[in-house]
Amino acid sequence: MSFASVSDAPTFQERVAHLTEQLERFAQKDLDPTVRDELALDILCDRDTLQAILKDLAKHQQLEAATVSEIDALDRRLATLDSKFLAIAALPRWRDTFDPGPNAWWWFPEAEGSKPKIATRRREIFWRGVSVVSLLATASAASTILPVFSIGGFGLGEALASAGQVTGLAVLGRGVLTPEGTKALKQFCARFSIPGQWYSEAIAAFSITLGALSMWAAQDGLPRWFNYAANQHYQQGELEEARVNYQKTLSLMPNNDEASLGLGLVYESLGQLKEAGDSYRQVADQGDPIALSRLARVQFSLLLKTKRSDTLLRNQQTSEVEALLKLALHRIDMRGLSTH
Numbered sequence: 581m582s583f584a585s586v587s588d589a590p591t592f593q594e595r596v597a598h599l600t601e602q603l604e605r606f607a608q609k610d611l612d613p614t615v616r617d618e619l620a621l622d623i624l625c626d627r628d629t630l631q632a633i634l635k636d637l638a639k640h641q642q643l644e645a646a647t648v649s650e651i652d653a654l655d656r657r658l659a660t661l662d663s664k665f666l667a668i669a670a671l672p673r674w675r676d677t678f679d680p681g682p683n684a685w686w687w688f689p690e691a692e693g694s695k696p697k698i699a700t701r702r703r704e705i706f707w708r709g710v711s712v713v714s715l716l717a718t719a720s721a722a723s724t725i726l727p728v729f730s731i732g733g734f735g736l737g738e739a740l741a742s743a744g745q746v747t748g749l750a751v752l753g754r755g756v757l758t759p760e761g762t763k764a765l766k767q768f769c770a771r772f773s774i775p776g777q778w779y780s781e782a783i784a785a786f787s788i789t790l791g792a793l794s795m796w797a798a799q800d801g802l803p804r805w806f807n808y809a810a811n812q813h814y815q816q817g818e819l820e821e822a823r824v825n826y827q828k829t830l831s832l833m834p835n836n837d838e839a840s841l842g843l844g845l846v847y848e849s850l851g852q853l854k855e856a857g858d859s860y861r862q863v864a865d866q867g868d869p870i871a872l873s874r875l876a877r878v879q880f881s882l883l884l885k886t887k888r889s890d891t892l893l894r895n896q897q898t899s900e901v902e903a904l905l906k907l908a909l910h911r912i913d914m915r916g917l918s919t920h
Contacts, residue, residue: 592633596650599626603657606664620668625678627658627686655686662689707780714787721794725802728831803829807838814846822846837863837871844874853878853885 605611606619634651637643665671666689680687810825823846829839840862847856857878863871 592647595626595630595633596654599623599630600654600657602626603654603661607661616664617668617670620665620671621674623658624674624686628678628680628684630654631684658686665689707784710784711780711787714784714791717791718787718794721791721798724798724832725794728802728828798832803833803836803839806832807836807842810839810842810846814842814849819846819849823850835862837866837868841871841874844871844878848874848878853882857882 602619602623606616606623611619630651634643634647637647671687671689675687678687682688685691806825806829810822810829813819813822813825823843826839826843826846829836830843833839840859844856844859847853847859857875860871860875860878864875
């Protein structure tokens with residue numbers, strides 16, 4: 581019987597149904613080794629026969645979408661049984677006997693790169709999902725970081741960091757979500773000799789790296805840098821620049837004690853005692869002795885603004901200052917700290 585004659589739907593359906601039954605049987609556990617080996621060889625040979633029929637149908641322009649869909653579903657099931665085929669010791673000898681072509685991927689369960697996309701689609705979907713989650717994390721970090729950069733105006737470093745983050749997010753997002761971007765990123769991967777079958781993993785790695793860097797920058801890297809810059813500006817008497825940098829830190833990390841204490845010193849130096857007290861109080865409420873002593877100092881200075889020192893009487897306000905100082909001194913003695 582010629583291949584042209586097997587293009588009738590019943591004959592093809594019978595072959596597909598028979599191979600499907602064989603695959604289900606082959607997937608069973610505790611199958612006798614002899615039966616398993618015979619069944620595996622039948623499956624491989626039957627898949628060769630189906631491939632020949634498909635080529636003949638395509639040659640005579642009789643290949644229909646339904647046929648392709650059936651083979652697609654069958655191959656998905658076949659590809660999940662790789663580990664069972666790898667356990668067959670006779671497989672290399674069979675390949676020497678039948679000499680399958682490199683495109684007959686079902687004969688080569690160990691060669692991941694030779695398989696069609698249908699065999700690796702589940703893995704690709706997983707890594708694309710990882711990429712999407714990482715890009716969402718990047719977008720979340722970017723939405724936090726970008727407004728902070730605008731405080732006090734953009735510097736060169738901040739502008740470059742913003743541009744790099746937005747560009748990376750746009751490129752990777754386009755590569756993961758659009759066909760044109762996917763093609764461009766594949767070409768990028770090829771330049772670095774990244775094999776095609778590892779494309780999804782490579783893009784996921786880039787996305788994870790960008791996401792991790794963005795989250796680190798928002799939660800640790802940038803606050804550290806802004807605090808360092810603020811300290812340098814304060815020591816050089818550049819109070820306005822110090823204030824801006826401390827405020828940038830607090831925009832990212834509202835509970836950053838170093839920034840709150842530093843901002844309080846800046847406000848004190850500027851004569852803005854109320855603002856200094858508010859800044860110190862954020863840390864003093866946690867019982868920090870440095871913040872307690874500085875808050876007491878600011879409150880006493882505010883009292884002196886309204887009354888002369890020789891007219892101050894013991895009242896609720898002075899009692900609060902005294903209590904703050906006693907608590908601060910007690911905790912400073914225990915820790916051996918300085919109030920400066």
